[in-house]
Amino acid sequence: MIDRDSPVTEEELHAYVDGELPADRRDAIAAWLIGHPEQAFQVAAWRAQAEAIRARYGAVANEPVPGRLKLDRLTQQGGASSGRSWKTLAAAAAVIAFLAGGSAGWMARGATVAAPTSFEAITADALDAYRLYVVEVRHPVEVPGNERVHMTQWLTKRLGYEQRIPDLQPIGLKLVGGRLLPGPTGAAAAFYMYEGASGERFTIYSAPATSPETALRYKAGDRLAAFYWVDDKHAYVVSGPADRDQLEKVAKSVYEQVDKSGARKS
Amino acid sequence: MATFGQQVEATIPALRRYARALTRNSDVADDLVQDTLVRALRSEHLFHGGEVRSWLYTILTNLNRNRLRSLARRPTLSPLEENDAPDLAGPEAGWRDIERALATLVEDQRNALLLVVLEGLTYREVAEVQGVPIGTVMSRLARARAQIKNFLEGGRPALRRVK
Numbered sequence: 001m002i003d004r005d006s007p008v009t010e011e012e013l014h015a016y017v018d019g020e021l022p023a024d025r026r027d028a029i030a031a032w033l034i035g036h037p038e039q040a041f042q043v044a045a046w047r048a049q050a051e052a053i054r055a056r057y058g059a060v061a062n063e064p065v066p067g068r069l070k071l072d073r074l075t076q077q078g079g080a081s082s083g084r085s086w087k088t089l090a091a092a093a094a095v096i097a098f099l100a101g102g103s104a105g106w107m108a109r110g111a112t113v114a115a116p117t118s119f120e121a122i123t124a125d126a127l128d129a130y131r132l133y134v135v136e137v138r139h140p141v142e143v144p145g146n147e148r149v150h151m152t153q154w155l156t157k158r159l160g161y162e163q164r165i166p167d168l169q170p171i172g173l174k175l176v177g178g179r180l181l182p183g184p185t186g187a188a189a190a191f192y193m194y195e196g197a198s199g200e201r202f203t204i205y206s207a208p209a210t211s212p213e214t215a216l217r218y219k220a221g222d223r224l225a226a227f228y229w230v231d232d233k234h235a236y237v238v239s240g241p242a243d244r245d246q247l248e249k250v251a252k253s254v255y256e257q258v259d260k261s262g263a264r265k266s
Numbered sequence: 267m268a269t270f271g272q273q274v275e276a277t278i279p280a281l282r283r284y285a286r287a288l289t290r291n292s293d294v295a296d297d298l299v300q301d302t303l304v305r306a307l308r309s310e311h312l313f314h315g316g317e318v319r320s321w322l323y324t325i326l327t328n329l330n331r332n333r334l335r336s337l338a339r340r341p342t343l344s345p346l347e348e349n350d351a352p353d354l355a356g357p358e359a360g361w362r363d364i365e366r367a368l369a370t371l372v373e374d375q376r377n378a379l380l381l382v383v384l385e386g387l388t389y390r391e392v393a394e395v396q397g398v399p400i401g402t403v404m405s406r407l408a409r410a411r412a413q414i415k416n417f418l419e420g421g422r423p424a425l426r427r428v429k
Binding site: 010011014015018020045046049050052053054055056057058060061062063065066068069071074120121184210211213214215217 | 271274275278279280282283286287294296297299300301303304307329332333335336337360361363364365367368379380382383384388389404407408411414415418
C-alpha cells in the first residue's frame with residue numbers, strides 16, 4: 001500500500017494524466033487532488049489541451065487513405081530493393097494541383113499554411129529557373145549543347161557528383177545547353193534545357209538533396225508542370241509545359257538515364 | 267499473426283494523423299507518410315522484431331526532423347494565411363488556437379506530446395522513438411504543456427487581433 005500522503009511531484013501529475021501510474025497510486029492521487037485545487041486545476045488544463053489536440057486531429061485517422069499511400073501501390077517500388085522502375089514510381093506519383101494564378105509563384109510562396117518540405121523548396125527553385133530562362137531567346141544557357149563533354153566535366157566538378165546529361169534526341173528533344181545555378185543549402189545546382197521541334201522547352205534541374213530518396217511526385221499548373229524525385233541523394237526536377245503525358249515521357253527518359261543504380265542492375 | 271505488410275498497413279491512418287498534427291498541412295503530411303512507408307518497405311530487412319508501429323513512428327519522426335532542418339537553412343516563406351484568414355467562430359476557432367500553440371513548441375517537445383496524447387504511446391515507447399531516457403521524455407512533456415498553457419493564456423489575443 002502506498003502512503004496517501006507521500007509527496008506528489010509534478011512529474012507524477014503528468015504520469016497521472018497520461019495513465020502511466022499503477023492503479024493504487026492513481027487512486028491516491030485522485031484523492032489528494034481533492035484537497036489541492038491548484039494542482040487539480042493544472043491537471044484539468046493539461047487534460048483540456050489533450051482533448052483539444054484530439055478534437056483537432058483525431059478524425060484524420062478516420063479519413064479514407066489516399067491512393068498514393070496504399071500499400072499495394074507502394075510495395076512494388078518499395079519491397080524490391082533492386083532499383084525502382086519508372087512504371088511503379090509513376091503509378092504512385094502524387095498529383096498535387098498548383099493553386100490558380102501560377103505567375104504568383106510556387107504554391108509554397110505564401111499560399112499554404114505550413115512551410116514546404118525542403119524537397120518542395122528545391123522544386124520551387126527549379127520552377128523559378130524554368131520560368132526565368134525558358135523565355136530567353138538569345139541567352140537561355142551558359143554553355144551550349146554542342147559542348148556536352150565540357151559541360152559534363154564542369155558541372156560534375158561544381159556539383160560534386162557525376163552529371164549524366166540525358167540524351168533526349170530519341171524523343172525529339174535537342175539539348176539547348178546548361179547552366180550553373182545556386183542550389184539549396186548553399187550548394188550548386190545544374191540546369192539543363194531541351195527544345196522540341198515546335199519550340200517547346202523542357203528543363204532538368206538537379207541538386208543535392210537531404211533525403212536519400214523519395215517517391216515520385218507530379219505538380220501541375222495552368223501552364224507548366226513538373227515531375228520530381230530524389231534518388232541516391234540527388235534531387236531531379238523535370239519541368240515543362242503542362243501536358244502530363246508528354247512531360248511523363250520526358251521525365252521517364254531522364255529517370256532511366258540518370259538512375260545509376262538502376263542502370264547497373266538492369 | 268499479422269504479416270509485416272499488414273501491420274504497416276494497419277498503422278497508416280495513425281501515421282497520417284500524427285503527420286498532420288506535426289506539419290499542420292495535409293499535403294506535406296501525406297508526403298511525409300509516403301516517404302515513411304517507402305523507407306519502411308525498403309528497409310524491412312533492417313526490422314528486427316518488436317513493434318512495427320513504434321518503428322514507423324520513429325522513421326516518420328526522423329524524416330520530419332530532416333525536413334525541418336533543411337527548412338531552417340532556407341529563408342522563411344511566411345504564410346500569408348496567418349493574417350488574411352477571417353477570424354473563425356465555433357470549434358474552428360479552437361482548432362486554430364491549438365494549431366498555433368503546437369507550432370510554437372520546440373520540435374522534440376511537440377513530438378513527445380503528440381505521441382503521448384494523440385497517438386497514445388506509453389512513455390517507454392516514446393523514449394524508444396526519440397532515443398532518449400524516459401526522464402527526458404517526461405521533461406519534454408512538462409515543458410510542452412507549460413508552453414501551450416502559456417500560449418493559450420497569453421499569446422493568443424494579440425495574434426488574433428492583428429487584422
